[in-house]
Amino acid sequence: MSEFILKYADGRGQIHQQVALAGSEKELRDRFSQQGFLIYSIKPRALAGASAGILRSRKKLNLEKFLIFNQQFVTLIRAGLPILKGLDLLAERLTDPKLGPHIKAVRDEVRNGTLLSEGFRQQGVFPKIYVTSVMAGEKSGSLVEVLDRYIIYQKLSLAVRKKVTASLVYPCVLIVLVVCLMVFLVTYVVPTFSTLYTSMNATLPAMTSFLISVGTFARSYILVAAGCLAAAVVLIRWWARRDAARETIDRIKLKIPTFGEIWLKYQVAQLSRILSTLLTGGIPLVQAMETAADSLGTPLLRRAVEGAGRSVREGQPLSASLKATKIIPGLALDMIEVGESTGALPQMLNSVAEFFEEDVNTRMQVTLSLIEPAIMIVMGAFVAFVLIALYLPIFSLADSIH
Secondary structure, X not given: OEEEEEEEEOOOXXXXXXXXXXXXXXXXXHHHHHOOOEEEEEEEHHHHHHHHHHHHHOOOOOHHHHHHHHHHHHHHXXXXXXXXXXXXHHHOOOOOOOHHHHHHHHHHHHHOOOOHHHHXXXXXXXXXXXXXXXXXXXXXXXXXXXXHHHHHHHHHHHHXXXXXXXXXXXXXXXXXXXXHXXXXXXXXXXXXXXXXXXXXXXXXXXXXXXXXXXXXXXXXXXXXXXXXXXXXXXXXXXXXXXXXHHHHHHHHHHHOOOXXXXXXXXXXXXXXHHHHHHHHOOOXXXXXXXXHHHHOOOHHHHHHHHHHHXXXXXXXXXXXXXXXXXXXXXXXXXXXXXHHHHOOHHHHHHHHHHHHHXXXXXXXXXXXXXXXXXXXXXXXXXXXXXXXXXXXXXXXXXXXXX
């Protein structure tokens, strides 16, 4: 007999976790399933702690290729193929080096009698919302419908992410080019003029003397500055691996004017989309909130959702539980409250996600349309300052000659 850490949901949707004795995971799963419980996860007790660190270190999947896999998988199942046969066909045709081995491992687990959701969970790389959705589909006998809903969710999520990323590409490229131009002018052009004026024994204006001093210093210590910058980036990345540090970074993001609000609304849209997908698939609210919390990439919001989930488990409404976190925008809370009172919470959460996604897109476009001219103005002012400071002594010399 071995000890396992069992996590399951009862008929009221409450999550329980306990240590249980069984000869195998399958035996334990069958025992609790026959009692009407929804099994969430089963882990050997001795490996539970070690597995968490291993799973965090694994690389993430390519979500676009994972979306294609799910579309093909649903098509095969809808055509009448057994799950194992569908996995066989897809596992041999996947060329993605990250996804392929995991699908083959899932196929082998299913062939040995493991549930499909458990096979995906054991790999540790698939999104938790996906594993939970598959588990709900198995429990309700509507796997195709559940996977269809997940595919819709993933398409919308990827589309929003691409739209936000595309909006940021041009300003980022512009900033990099402006910084490179400034470094080139200060470290190369300015010291060249310094040598010229020194050979001419020219009297330099204060503006030119200041610029030449800065340029000479920058040229002498450019490598040191680059090394310090690289070291700072490495240290910040190492520090940011901890959840406490990432939560501090999230709080700093929230305080950034305009961008903090955009970032929060994007995260709330993701949360609403995940909850809507899970609730529509038949997952109880408490379990849906736990899965949504684990699916969020921001520790600050994840901790808030976990706290709200505990309040919901104690009988509090979702809107009141989220309001107590003091993070979720008031408009989202009002819409969720209306959804709860009318019994249409999944549909209202979907409306929240659509509204905030559109708001994020609009605000990003407006903000970036103002930032781009500002960057050009700063660059133009800097170049003008450099040119005036460098050529002012030449104009003075020309006047003295006349």
